[in-house]
Amino acid sequence: MARKHFEKFEAISSAVPAEDAFEAVIAVKRRDGDEPLHIFKVADGRRYDLASEAEVAADAALTKVVEVSDEAELIWEEHAI
Numbered sequence: 519m520a521r522k523h524f525e526k527f528e529a530i531s532s533a534v535p536a537e538d539a540f541e542a543v544i545a546v547k548r549r550d551g552d553e554p555l556h557i558f559k560v561a562d563g564r565r566y567d568l569a570s571e572a573e574v575a576a577d578a579a580l581t582k583v584v585e586v587s588d589e590a591e592l593i594w595e596e597h598a599i
Contacts, residue, residue, distance in 0.1 A: 533572030
């Protein structure tokens with residue numbers, strides 16, 4: 519799990535269970551409020567046998583996030599997509 523801090527948000531990479539596998543996700547939380555988390559699937563929705571594999575994919579995706587919009591949407595580096 520990795521964390522990245524932005525002006526208004528914090529983004530956290532993680533793995534979540536998905537039936538009999540795991541998915542890589544990035545969760546976004548506003549730093550100054552109690553709004554619900556925004557969860558984004560990354561790695562094209564691929565599923566992994568091990569949580570550690572999904573976390574590696576999520577960590578790699580988080581390194582490509584350059585900002586979070588006011589609407590809590592991820593903003594990717596120009597060549598990341």
